[in-house]
Amino acid sequence: MTTSSILKSQEGNVLQLKLNRPEKFNSFNREMAHELIQLLKEAESDKSVRAIYLTGVGKAFCAGQDLSEAIDPNGPGIQRIVEEHYNPIILSLRKIEKPVICAVNGVAAGAGANIALACDVVIAAQSATFIQAFSKIGLIPDSGGTFFLPRLIGFQRASALMMLGDKIGATEALQMGMVYKIFPDDQLLAEGMKISMQLSVMPTRGLGLTKKLLNEGCVNSLAVQLKREGEEQVVAASSHDYAEGVSAFLEKRKPIFKGE
Numbered sequence: 001m002t003t004s005s006i007l008k009s010q011e012g013n014v015l016q017l018k019l020n021r022p023e024k025f026n027s028f029n030r031e032m033a034h035e036l037i038q039l040l041k042e043a044e045s046d047k048s049v050r051a052i053y054l055t056g057v058g059k060a061f062c063a064g065q066d067l068s069e070a071i072d073p074n075g076p077g078i079q080r081i082v083e084e085h086y087n088p089i090i091l092s093l094r095k096i097e098k099p100v101i102c103a104v105n106g107v108a109a110g111a112g113a114n115i116a117l118a119c120d121v122v123i124a125a126q127s128a129t130f131i132q133a134f135s136k137i138g139l140i141p142d143s144g145g146t147f148f149l150p151r152l153i154g155f156q157r158a159s160a161l162m163m164l165g166d167k168i169g170a171t172e173a174l175q176m177g178m179v180y181k182i183f184p185d186d187q188l189l190a191e192g193m194k195i196s197m198q199l200s201v202m203p204t205r206g207l208g209l210t211k212k213l214l215n216e217g218c219v220n221s222l223a224v225q226l227k228r229e230g231e232e233q234v235v236a237a238s239s240h241d242y243a244e245g246v247s248a249f250l251e252k253r254k255p256i257f258k259g260e
Contacts, residue, residue, distance in 0.1 A: 005032035007057065008039060013050035013200035013259070014193065015043050022058030027066040028111065030076055033085035040092040050259045051200035052096070053192060054119060055103040064110025064133060086111050086143040093118045094215055097208025099199045103192035104128045104170075104179070114143035117152060120211060121195060122179045124170040125188040130178060131167045151218065152177050203241035204259030 007018040017039055019026035043049045056062055069075045076084065093100055093115070102119035110133040116122055132149070134141050141149070141162050150158040153176040161168065170182045183191045199207065209232045217225050236242055240260040248255035 004035075005029075006035050006039060010049070011193070012197060013048060014053055014196045015039075015046075015049045015051070016053045016055070016193075016196075019054075019056040019062055021066075022056075022060070024066055025060035025063035025107065025109075026056045026058065026112070027063040028085060029066045029069045030081075030085065033081075033089065037085075037088050037092060040089070040096060043098070044092075044096045047259070050098060050204045051196045052098060052100045053103070053196040054100060055189065055192065056105050058106070060106040060112075061102075061104045061108045061128065062112025062115060063107060064112045067137075082142050086115075089115060090118050090144040094211075097211060098204060099196075099207050099211070101192055101196045101199065103188050104130070105185075105188055107131070109133045110141075111143040114141065114145040114148065117148045117178065118144050121199070123188065123192055123195065124173060124179045124182045125185040126170055126182055127185050128170045128173075128182070129167050130173050131165060132162045133165055135163055135165045147218075149178075201257060203236075203239065203245065203257045205239045205241055206236045209236050 005020055007016075007020045009016045017036070019032065019036075021027060021029075021032060040052070043052055065081060070078060070081060099121065100119040101121045102116045102123070104116050104122065104124040105128065106125065107129050108116045109131045113130045113132060116130075132141055132145060134145075140146075145162070149161070152158075153161075157176060160166070168176070168178070170179065173179050174182050181191075213225070213228060213232055216228055220228065241255075241257045244257060245255050
């Protein structure tokens with residue numbers, strides 16, 4: 001299905017979403033933000049979707065907010081943009097109990113960079129760049145940037161990147177721990193689909209519980225986290241996929257997971 005600002009397609013159990021405002025470097029306006037929120041909501045309840053693959057059309061992944069909308073006196077205004085656009089997107093990406101794979105195909109700036117960093121597996125094209133562009137226009141990092149980036153690369157580096165607004169290339173992003181892998185530009189989308197397809201046939205319930213615990217681990221004490229691991233391990237052990245995985249191991253065959 002083709003929509004005005006996001007391209008949606010499905011291959012097997014992989015839902016692919018492509019940000020589609022290439023003439024604006026896939027910067028977000030209200031329409032695209034609400035569309036992504038709705039598509040993620042639909043994917044969460046769609047049992048045929050077991051992995052979500054997010055990327056961009058054209059030369060950019062996402063340049064962040066469309067500033068023409070941000071300064072429009074008749075537009076939604078900064079407060080609504082943050083509260084109604086970006087906060088719901090980030091919360092959806094983290095709460096959906098399915099893996100979200102992001103392929104950064106070009107520049108990822110501002111909110112675009114932080115949306116990428118909120119995903120579960122982030123890969124990038126060799127030519128991709130990341131920039132915390134907020135300080136360039138007198139704003140602060142939003143879209144979870146002050147939460148995720150220090151946890152990924154350390155407080156000092158995150159502070160410097162946010163204050164100085166340095167542009168980071170894919171190789172440096174990999175070395176810092178911002179991304180999982182980088183690929184030649186012409187191989188990125190295919191490699192991202194391979195990863196997405198692999199995850200889409202794995203034990204989706206277990207992956208979702210893993211994601212849930214990673215979220216909680218950002219704020220829990222060790223004692224609390226150990227307790228939560230025990231609780232969710234019981235849930236995982238009651239799943240169809242656990243029984244299938246054990247049976248397949250004992251029978252020396254490849255498991256067939258249902259995501260249940």
